[in-house]
Amino acid sequence: MTKELLLAAMAPHVLANGLATASLRPLAKAAGTSDRMLIYHFGSKEELVAALLDYLAQGFSDGLDASRPTEPARSRAECLAQIVPLIRRPELAGHLRIWFEAVSHAKAGEPNYAKAVHEIQGYFLNWVRLRLPVDDPDPEAATALILTILDGIEMLDATGHSATADQAVALFAQISDGSSGSIS
Amino acid sequence: MTKELLLAAMAPHVLANGLATASLRPLAKAAGTSDRMLIYHFGSKEELVAALLDYLAQGFSDGLDASRPTEPARSRAECLAQIVPLIRRPELAGHLRIWFEAVSHAKAGEPNYAKAVHEIQGYFLNWVRLRLPVDDPDPEAATALILTILDGIEMLDATGHSATADQAVALFAQISDGSSGSIS
DNA sequence: ACCTTCTTGTAGCGACTGCTACAATCGGGG
DNA sequence: CCCCGATTGTAGCAGTCGCTACAAGAAGGT
Incomplete structure (x- = not known):
């Protein structure tokens, strides 16, 4: 075509x-x-x-898949920590800009955009799940929390608060690692 | 004037x-x-x-302050769980829409918008900190993580994945409560 | 009364928007 | 060969955009 x-x-x-x-x-x-x-x-x-939008979404998911999963992470925190630098790669900046534009239009009620961002977010959700530790006791919830944090990081980066996002990642590592004495 | x-x-x-x-x-x-x-x-x-933008930001922060802090939360999870319904109130929908538009412009490199969203995000950060438990061992990091999750929830809501956001809140409650045996 | 300064209405400019009417061109099947 | 559909160029329409030139009030100090 x-x-x-x-x-x-x-x-x-x-x-x-x-x-x-x-x-x-x-x-x-x-x-x-x-x-x-x-x-x-x-x-x-x-x-x-x-x-x-379709075409760019395809390019975005290709860009994600191009970061080969190496192997699944060993903990939820490691999973998050591995993904954060991926979504911060400069070659994805253009896509992220379009992403925010599309989300903004979706929030404004335009159905084309709402459908597009819903699908992309769903794709990203699945993509995150594949990188979870295989023995996670509750993969669905873990994926949800990690995706939420990732989306929050994108928002904080977009508003010039990347340092705050880094603090969040660090604390999540501390909290979620059930290995050593992380009890408050 | x-x-x-x-x-x-x-x-x-x-x-x-x-x-x-x-x-x-x-x-x-x-x-x-x-x-x-x-x-x-x-x-x-x-x-x-x-x-x-200035005027609307003022209105937004007034809208937040109008939800009186009652009293600080007793745990990080409770802090998050209390704020989530606040930012989901329908009367803030218009402000959230403008918020996403502004973030989108900021991501596109427009300095007026970048400055505005940076300030609003900073204001929100402080607002969250005031609702933390007073005895939190690391208030700064806790605020960072909660704000990140809140921003992620806004993104998930905007993309029609509110259920995923709810799962994230539930898992965070499970993970972060250092009270009972939350060790994996 | 007069002049100055602030405020406001009317009309319009030039650039841009998505889109279209009309016609020319081209390639392939009868 | 010839016609027919698919493709493309030229020109332009009606509307909107931010903004401005011009001039008429309005207000107030001297």
Whole structure:
């Protein structure tokens, strides 16, 4: 499909400049065509954006999978500590920017975005579960807590409070390791 | 200052319709004046938005303070469990929507928004600390972890994964309570 | 009364938005 | 060969955007 080629050509532009300022003519220029053609192929800007979201989500999950799981973590804390640097890699910054834009639109009630972010979050949830220790007594809840902390870290990073996020990771390690005397 | 009155008149419109679609003419209509006057008073739309962010942040923190701390929590888990329903109150939905919009702009590199969300997050951090148990052995780290989880819950709620957020809260209660035998 | 300064209304500019009408081009099947 | 559908270029429409030029009140000190 020609659509795929167009999406691949537009994706870098969107990752660099965001969705908010992405209007048809600049997008077309980035893809080497005209706004006329984008409408012709995608029908409307709304469907274009939906296709872009799909495409970028695919790229994001590929980027995650590219960080090979090596082997599952040995504890919940180790699981979290391994993932944090992954989501902080600079090459994912563009994707995270789009992520926040999409979440913002979802919170504003736009169904396309709500569906997209719901799916991506669900995918990420599964991805985290695969990195849990295999012998975790409650994998579902552990995944939920780790994902929650990861999302919180993204928010703190976005607001310039990365140091606070680091403190949280450190304390979680202290608390959740049932190995040594972590009783208060 | 007349500015205050204008901001107060525009705030409900922004909370209901978001910042993204807030252009001068609708804002002016909501405030009972003309776009001409908004520019006259605020100089430019950029300064208008900055003033609105300040004003809304004030309203948000007032909304938080209005949920009286009753008394500090008796454990970290109780602290978290008390705050979660507060940030989920429907009357804060508009503020949360603006919050995500602002974070998205901050992530996109706009300095006004970056400064605003950094300050609000810092304010929220302090607010959480005041609700911690007074005898917490490491208040700073505990606040960091609880704030991280709270931010993660907001993200999960925004993406339609509130149930996952609830699981995280439940597991945190189980893990962090150093009272009974929580050793794995 | 007069002049200055603050405030406000009317009208509009130039740039941009998503999208479309119209027509030219092209490739492949009859 | 010729026609027909798919693809593309040119030009432009109607609307919105932030912002401004111009001028008319309004208020108040001298």
